[in-house]
Amino acid sequence: xxxxxxxxxxxxxxxxxxxxxxxxxxxxxxxxxxxxxxxxxxxxxxxxxxxxxxxxxxxxxxxxxxxxxxxxxxxxxxxxxxxxxxxxxxxxxxxxxxxxxxxxxxxxxxxxx
Amino acid sequence: xxxxxxxxxxxxxxxxxxxxxxxxxxxxxxxxxxxxxxxxxxxxxxxxxxxxxxxxxxxxxxxxxxxxxxxxxxxxxxxxxxxxxxxxxxxxxxxxxxxxxxxxxxxxxxxxxxxxxxxx
Numbered sequence: 016x017x018x019x020x021x022x023x024x025x026x027x028x029x030x031x032x033x034x035x036x037x038x039x040x041x042x043x044x045x046x047x048x049x050x051x052x053x054x055x056x057x058x059x060x061x062x063x064x065x066x067x068x069x070x071x072x073x074x075x076x077x078x079x080x081x082x083x084x085x086x087x088x089x090x091x092x093x094x095x096x097x098x099x100x101x102x103x104x105x106x107x108x109x110x111x112x113x114x115x116x117x118x119x120x121x122x123x124x125x126x127x128x
Numbered sequence: 129x130x131x132x133x134x135x136x137x138x139x140x141x142x143x144x145x146x147x148x149x150x151x152x153x154x155x156x157x158x159x160x161x162x163x164x165x166x167x168x169x170x171x172x173x174x175x176x177x178x179x180x181x182x183x184x185x186x187x188x189x190x191x192x193x194x195x196x197x198x199x200x201x202x203x204x205x206x207x208x209x210x211x212x213x214x215x216x217x218x219x220x221x222x223x224x225x226x227x228x229x230x231x232x233x234x235x236x237x238x239x240x241x242x243x244x245x246x247x248x
Contacts, residue, residue, distance in 0.1 A: 059239040066234040105170050118170035
């Protein structure tokens with residue numbers, strides 16, 4: 016079975032600091048990779064996804080993620096965070112041949128003004 | 129807002145009872161997935177329905193069952209409730225493909241607000 020690990024459970028940053036959230040998955044085959052975000056009081060929504068092509072993927076609100084196949088990683092980055100980025104971030108994986116999604120446990124990001 | 133709605137918002141049941149949760153998909157979507165999110169955890173995939181048929185299932189017992197209707201709305205039924213079933217239940221809709229092709233694993237899922245179930 017696939018699994019997804021998010022190593023940072025809670026991250027606290029000051030505004031303008033750079034962000035990198037780790038995501039590693041365990042699956043030997045081809046995967047689709049996603050980052051979802053949940054802002055306080057809102058629904059889960061897609062930040063970005065990767066399924067083929069350029070391993071550096073750009074998403075909404077200035078976020079990007081890099082797929083490194085050899086490391087089974089899909090880390091999320093943002094050069095300069097804002098207070099409005101305070102949210103819960105989830106990494107998710109599925110295999111193109113399967114109809115199951117696997118989410119990580121999430122990383123809570125708090126940005127201090 | 130995603131256009132995906134769920135009802136009820138909150139629900140309290142006792143152990144052994146049965147519960148039905150409902151989800152209305154975003155317009156144009158024909159695929160619905162259900163997830164269980166326990167406190168402090170990520171969503172756990174329960175199952176997915178595409179055009180009224182179960183199209184994938186996670187590691188949940190048969191007492192978790194579902195339905196999808198011709199209008200693509202969906203129900204999640206849980207029988208013989210246990211204390212560990214207390215969680216936030218999320219549904220997500222996505223656009224399937226026309227014809228006989230299955231759901232595309234790269235489709236974006238649009239999540240609803242969830243139903244908070246408490247089992248006492």
